[in-house]
Amino acid sequence: MRPDFVIAQISDFHIKAQGKLSYKKVDTLNALKKCIHTLNQLTPRPNLVVMTGDLTDFGTTEEYAVLKDVISELHMPWVAIPGNHDNPETFREAFSDESWLPPKSEFLSWSLSELPIHIVGLDSTVPFKPWGEICPKRMAWLDETLAQQPNKDTVVLLHHHPFQSGIAHMDKQNLRGIERLSKIIEKHKQTKLILCGHLHRFVTTQLAGATVCSAPGTSHQVAPDFRKNAPAHFNLEPAGMLLHHWYKNIGFTTHYLNIGHQGRTYPFYDENGLLID
Numbered sequence: 001m002r003p004d005f006v007i008a009q010i011s012d013f014h015i016k017a018q019g020k021l022s023y024k025k026v027d028t029l030n031a032l033k034k035c036i037h038t039l040n041q042l043t044p045r046p047n048l049v050v051m052t053g054d055l056t057d058f059g060t061t062e063e064y065a066v067l068k069d070v071i072s073e074l075h076m077p078w079v080a081i082p083g084n085h086d087n088p089e090t091f092r093e094a095f096s097d098e099s100w101l102p103p104k105s106e107f108l109s110w111s112l113s114e115l116p117i118h119i120v121g122l123d124s125t126v127p128f129k130p131w132g133e134i135c136p137k138r139m140a141w142l143d144e145t146l147a148q149q150p151n152k153d154t155v156v157l158l159h160h161h162p163f164q165s166g167i168a169h170m171d172k173q174n175l176r177g178i179e180r181l182s183k184i185i186e187k188h189k190q191t192k193l194i195l196c197g198h199l200h201r202f203v204t205t206q207l208a209g210a211t212v213c214s215a216p217g218t219s220h221q222v223a224p225d226f227r228k229n230a231p232a233h234f235n236l237e238p239a240g241m242l243l244h245h246w247y248k249n250i251g252f253t254t255h256y257l258n259i260g261h262q263g264r265t266y267p268f269y270d271e272n273g274l275l276i277d
């Protein structure tokens with residue numbers, strides 16, 4: 001059974017300009033190129049790619065120019081929301097030609113209502129702060145936007161994780177006011193999936209009846225250190241992406257894919273049956 005709609009989620013590219021490495025260690029640009037290559041090889045091709053923030057490392061115009069150059073290689077439609085490493089002004093400037101970004105909105109939130117599922121991009125950033133928050137204005141916008149499509153399975157994207165991950169330094173900068181978001185989601189029960197980035201790890205949980213997934217980073221990952229005083233460290237575990245398959249009348253199934261590991265495959269069976277001894 002083939003899914004009726006496929007969303008590929010990629011996150012936290014932290015693109016830099018002038019060939020610089022992120023945290024003096026990570027070649028984020030080449031990592032994103034590999035990611036785009038992997039996406040372009042997927043069969044069936046995802047219907048939409050969603051980018052859940054931290055597209056650049058410092059939000060400079062130069063970084064967005066490098067980013068756009070790489071994204072232009074993508075063979076499918078895409079949308080994006082900002083993360084704490086992005087800059088609202090340069091983000092808006094960079095993507096002003098994109099139809100999903102409303103030209104004069106106060107926040108970088110948007111919604112796609114023409115697809116078989118409703119996709120809502122929610123700007124959770126707080127200027128110059130690493131944590132996120134949905135202020136009352138944005139909460140009201142979300143409430144109103146979700147109310148417009150009550151009968152469609154809905155996906156909400158935001159950068160900051162609306163849960164406790166158990167990784168102490170990341171949970172100091174997660175989404176604040178999770179209860180307020182939870183109330184809105186509970187009210188709009190068609191919200192099936194909440195997708196975030198920020199954590200640089202694949203984690204899944206629930207919020208008010210919706211499944212929540214945070215995406216792995218396309219380059220570096222946050223170290224899975226659950227000690228109380230765990231240092232803020234990253235590692236170079238294989239980079240990844242998520243594929244969210246939507247089946248009409250059934251709902252979503254999420255797959256985790258390592259980037260660049262879709263090469264040679266090996267058979268389970270030969271002419272004598274299962275290859276087992």
Ligand SMILES: [Fe+2]
Nearest residue numbers: 012054198200
């Ligand atoms: Fe990030």
